[in-house]
Amino acid sequence: MSRRVSALGLLLVGAALVVLVGVGLSSAVVYYRTPSELLASRDSTPTRLYGLVVPGSVHVDAATHRLSFRITDGTTSIGVVSTALPTALFRDGVGVVLAGSMGPGDVFAADEVLVKHSEVYEAIQPGQTVPPAVVTSLGGGTP
């Protein structure tokens, strides 16, 4: 009987830990911020920023080897400049997680552009090819 009590006690402690870890992490750790949150905070320390690439906003400046685009969270958009080349999944409308900080003129300077991919998977059709990368190099232009 005492074994059952101790097993039950362990379960209760475990359940309490789940709640603690959950509450603690959700309030203390935020993996990324949104454009609205970042602009409201006026924070220029290094951070992660998430948003969708605004269609038509992607440009490569071959002279300075910099990629520029805008990201939006639906209500607020922010201009981004990056010296990092994202993967082939980078394109209009895709979600990106940027690491960097807010620079002058409310332009986010990213030194890392990570491309999120969705949880939706579709079989490629016969004859269909994977969409080509929009940006293949920071030395050339956008097609």
Place this chain on the structure above:
Amino acid sequence: MIRGGWFRAHSGMMVAGAVAVVLVTGLMLVPADASQGDVQRLMYVHVPAAWVGYLAFLVVFLASVGYLWRRTARLDHLAAACAEVGVLFTAVAIASGSIWGKATWGKWWDWDPRLTTTAIMLLAYAAYLLLRQSIADRRRRARLAAVFGVLAFVNVPVVHFSVLWWRSLHQPPTILRPGDPTIDHLLLAQLIASVAVFSLAFVWLVRERVRLERIREAVADV
């Protein structure tokens, strides 16, 4: 002489054959994903490996609770075997996920909630195995390992739900989600086949490992 006959004697080869079949169909025959291309095929290794990790640690938890209740050595052996297999498959999930992440996200590793909690899970069960190694007395080892095996499981649901609870780089679940799976039928069938075969491999490995442990203790008692 062989209990269970031919099937039992050849079970290892059959499981290995089934794994080879799902790897060939998944990595070569099934169509690729329309937006990611061939790299998405890593899913047929990554997802089943992560699933077996969860499953193994669930059995560690149940066997540990059972041991604390009944104090039968078999349950202790079962928990230990599942922890070993779970660590192996979790490491495979992390390695395959890392390669997939490099190709799609652009980075091998980042400290997002899913990746961080998974790393904690791997370390927790590695610690469980170390704890077992460090205690010579069988009953004491079994008792302490069972307590650890119950506590370590706390993190496992957190790993699964991390992508729903918090902002993350890792995408949310495709199948174990509210609503319908967001994947084509053919790709889904392949994924289910991979999960089934990896689960079969898990059962086989654990059964062999438990048998080995029983033999080892019997030899030690001589």
